[in-house]
Amino acid sequence: MAESTDCHKAQQDFPKVLILKPIPFINLVGEQYFASNKFTFVEAYDSSLPLHQFLSTHSPSIKAILSSVGAPPITSDILHLLPEVGLVVTTSVGLNQVDLLECRRRGIKVANAGSIFSDDVADFAVGLLIDVLRKVSASDGYVRKGLWATKGDYPLGSKLGGKRIGIVGLGNIGFAVAKRLEAFRCSISYNSRKRKPHVSYPFYESVCELAANCDVLVICCELTDHTHHMINKEVLSALGKEGVIVNIGRGAIINEKEMVQCLVQGEIAGAGLDVFENEPDVPLELFAMDNVVLSPHVAVFTPESFLDLRDLVVGNLEAFFSNKPLLSKFGDW
Amino acid sequence: MDCNGYRQENHDQNLFPKPKVLVLEPPPVFIYHEDKLSQKFHFLKAWDSPLPLDQFLTTHAHSVQAILSHGSCPVTTNTIRLLPSLGLIVTTSAGLDQIDLQECRRRGVSVAYAGSLFSADVADIAVGLLIDALRKISAGNRYVTQGLWANNGDFSLGSKLGGRKVGIVGLGSIGLEVGKRLEPFGCNILYCSRNKKSSVSYPYYSNVCELAANCEVLIICCELNEQTRHVINKEVLLALGKKGLIINVGRGAIIDEQEMVRCLMQGEIAGAGLDVFENEPHVPSELISLDNVVLSPHRAVHTEETLMALVDLVIGNLEAFFSNKPLLSPVLLDK
Numbered sequence: 001m002a003e004s005t006d007c008h009k010a011q012q013d014f015p016k017v018l019i020l021k022p023i024p025f026i027n028l029v030g031e032q033y034f035a036s037n038k039f040t041f042v043e044a045y046d047s048s049l050p051l052h053q054f055l056s057t058h059s060p061s062i063k064a065i066l067s068s069v070g071a072p073p074i075t076s077d078i079l080h081l082l083p084e085v086g087l088v089v090t091t092s093v094g095l096n097q098v099d100l101l102e103c104r105r106r107g108i109k110v111a112n113a114g115s116i117f118s119d120d121v122a123d124f125a126v127g128l129l130i131d132v133l134r135k136v137s138a139s140d141g142y143v144r145k146g147l148w149a150t151k152g153d154y155p156l157g158s159k160l161g162g163k164r165i166g167i168v169g170l171g172n173i174g175f176a177v178a179k180r181l182e183a184f185r186c187s188i189s190y191n192s193r194k195r196k197p198h199v200s201y202p203f204y205e206s207v208c209e210l211a212a213n214c215d216v217l218v219i220c221c222e223l224t225d226h227t228h229h230m231i232n233k234e235v236l237s238a239l240g241k242e243g244v245i246v247n248i249g250r251g252a253i254i255n256e257k258e259m260v261q262c263l264v265q266g267e268i269a270g271a272g273l274d275v276f277e278n279e280p281d282v283p284l285e286l287f288a289m290d291n292v293v294l295s296p297h298v299a300v301f302t303p304e305s306f307l308d309l310r311d312l313v314v315g316n317l318e319a320f321f322s323n324k325p326l327l328s329k330f331g332d333w
Numbered sequence: 334m335d336c337n338g339y340r341q342e343n344h345d346q347n348l349f350p351k352p353k354v355l356v357l358e359p360p361p362v363f364i365y366h367e368d369k370l371s372q373k374f375h376f377l378k379a380w381d382s383p384l385p386l387d388q389f390l391t392t393h394a395h396s397v398q399a400i401l402s403h404g405s406c407p408v409t410t411n412t413i414r415l416l417p418s419l420g421l422i423v424t425t426s427a428g429l430d431q432i433d434l435q436e437c438r439r440r441g442v443s444v445a446y447a448g449s450l451f452s453a454d455v456a457d458i459a460v461g462l463l464i465d466a467l468r469k470i471s472a473g474n475r476y477v478t479q480g481l482w483a484n485n486g487d488f489s490l491g492s493k494l495g496g497r498k499v500g501i502v503g504l505g506s507i508g509l510e511v512g513k514r515l516e517p518f519g520c521n522i523l524y525c526s527r528n529k530k531s532s533v534s535y536p537y538y539s540n541v542c543e544l545a546a547n548c549e550v551l552i553i554c555c556e557l558n559e560q561t562r563h564v565i566n567k568e569v570l571l572a573l574g575k576k577g578l579i580i581n582v583g584r585g586a587i588i589d590e591q592e593m594v595r596c597l598m599q600g601e602i603a604g605a606g607l608d609v610f611e612n613e614p615h616v617p618s619e620l621i622s623l624d625n626v627v628l629s630p631h632r633a634v635h636t637e638e639t640l641m642a643l644v645d646l647v648i649g650n651l652e653a654f655f656s657n658k659p660l661l662s663p664v665l666l667d668k
Contacts, residue, residue, distance in 0.1 A: 119495045119518075119519060120493055120494075120495070123464060123468065123493075123494045123495065123518055124464070124468055126460075126464065126518075127461065127464030127465060127468055127470050128470065130457060130458075130460065130461030130464065131461060131470055131471070131474075134458055134461055134635065134636070136458075136461050136465055136470070136471060136627065136629065137465075137470065137471035137474040137475075139628075139629055139630050140465075140471045140627055140628050140629065141471075141475070142630060143616055143621070143628040143629070143630050144621050144628065146621075148613075148614040149614045149615060149616075152614075153361075153630065153632050154630045154632070156634065156635065156636055156637050156640060157635060157636050157637075158636055158637060158638065159454060159457075159635075159636040159637075159638040159639060161453050162638070179517045180517045180518060182517070183513055183514045183516065183517050184453075184457060184460075184514055279482075280482040280483045280486075281483060282477055282482070282483075287477075293470065293471075293474050294473075294474050294477040294478060295470065295473045295477065296473055296476055296477050296482040296487065296488040298468075298469075298473060298487075298488055298490060301490050302468075302490055302491060302492055302493040303490055303492065303493075304492065304493035304496075305493060
């Protein structure tokens with residue numbers, strides 16, 4: 001009995017990591033898999049206290065916050081109530097829910113999901129592109145319907161080698177896509193917020209200019225005010241009738257209505273889409289199109305990367321509490 | 334064509350007769366691009382004739398110096414023997430199992446083939462089938478188009494490609510292209526081949542079973558011959574294991590298809606991506622019912638671009654032969 005009290009007491013002394021609302025990723029994997037002897041979680045949503053009071057009560061022991069995209073924003077007000085916080089960790093790559101300026105001002109470190117997902121997303125983007133160009137899903141359906149035996153050969157596809165690939169957003173994911181497609185003898189160019197100094201791929205100032213000089217556009221950027229509906233009719237017309245678009249970013253980066261129209265009217269040759277403006281709703285016009293491959297927003301997820309992310313989240317927290325360097329630090333402070 | 338045009342063409346024919354080329358059955362290049370080919374050559378169309386083949390061959394025996402063939406059109410000992418003037422067989426395939434090469438060697442008949450023209454396209458589809466099978470791309474497409482995403486919620490996840498050990502069976506032109514493409518995905522490449530390749534750093538296994546036991550994906554890139562027929566059998570598939578995937582872009586008969594179907598149905602292997610089958614275009618019905626299998630209807634040529642390149646290669650080889658110049662893509666028969 002005394003032993004368990006000691007254990008319980010010890011755990012109570014652990015530094016606390018605040019979770020404001022349930023994080024889907026944690027629940028999916030199982031909270032027990034995030035257990036550590038360096039910290040404990042304290043869940044604000046589990047308390048009957050109003051948030052303000054809860055935070056004030058626990059503030060002396062809350063040393064870190066665990067968050068995610070879609071979670072309640074980590075605002076300067078919240079940070080003001082938690083003067084002991086030294087770290088914000090997110091299970092996502094995106095950080096638009098975190099007041100980064102305030103974190104920097106207060107010297108609060110930030111760690112995100114880094115490039116954990118980049119490889120899996122890039123793999124999927126390439127898979128989607130091969131599928132559209134070589135009609136993999138369409139011809140698989142053809143065989144399943146028994147048409148190979150009755151109607152003969154399926155129409156020819158288009159060669160990957162020699163295609164000019166335009167990467168929209170040359171971050172971790174865009175770069176991973178580029179590396180893969182180079183091995184297929186594609187040529188790479190890109191558009192990004194800023195030119196990347198150590199990259200030899202041709203840079204285009206505007207997405208439209210990029211599209212005009214490519215056969216394929218691969219959308220790898222994040223969704224921001226600037227990139228919302230960035231891919232519109234003008235860009236798609238510049239891409240042209242032989243052009244193909246692959247989107248593994250966010251649905252709203254593309255003006256979906258205009259893209260559907262372009263596909264219906266043959267203004268572009270095909271599309272591979274993992275994301276949509278209004279998931280899980282997908283424009284019905286796309287269902288019957290053999291030159292369009294539809295995916296239910298899975299590009300980023302594999303069970304293996306879940307475990308990798310779990311390791312990264314726990315690893316970042318443990319590193320922080322042992323005064324060691326973070327595994328996936330974001331920012332330069 | 335008007336009378337004048339006809340007379341002109343006939344006149345030219347008499348002065349500069351187009352070389353005659355025998356075609357037993359039309360290859361895809363012929364079906365798609367007969368016009369371009371016919372500008373340079375006069376084709377004797379055996380399949381079009383009411384005469385039985387032997388008679389057709391005997392009739393044209395002395396004027397046939399070249400045959401245009403394709404992958405599933407046999408050029409038998411008998412055919413070669415009936416053509417005493419034969420000097421060249423051009424096949425539009427990379428594979429040669431349909432030609433009696435021994436008889437060619439004996440008679441001094443040259444053979445030109447597609448060489449490594451298709452290798453990039455075949456390697457591309459091998460990787461495409463692998464990513465599809467692992468990450469469930471066509472299964473996901475079916476899920477969405479059947480309205481299940483909206484109604485049933487999230488689709489099940491695929492598996493990570495990075496870090497996987499991939500065993501390439503046959504490290505020829507296609508196998509090498511597959512290896513090159515999979516490296517940036519973070520795959521570890523292993524292989525088994527007739528001979529160890531000194532220019533390559535991938536770990537080598539001398540037999541397929543050992544390779545299968547040491548990898549999670551097998552990609553079949555070799556040719557079909559006596560040694561490779563049914564070389565992927567029950568033992569190899571069990572060695573590959575319950576998490577293993579098999580991708581076949583070689584020939585259907587390299588795999589014991591019945592055994593593979595059984596293994597897939599019973600979960601002895603995790604999935605497959607297949608471009609070739611033992612009895613095309615017949616695909617075992619059990620495979621049609623499986624979601625963890627990707628089925629691709631094998632074509633002689635895969636892409637428009639390669640088809641154009643193939644037409645040029647065929648014309649180039651025939652022109653070289655008829656002007657006594659070296660063939661563009663000869664098969665080395667002196668083995």
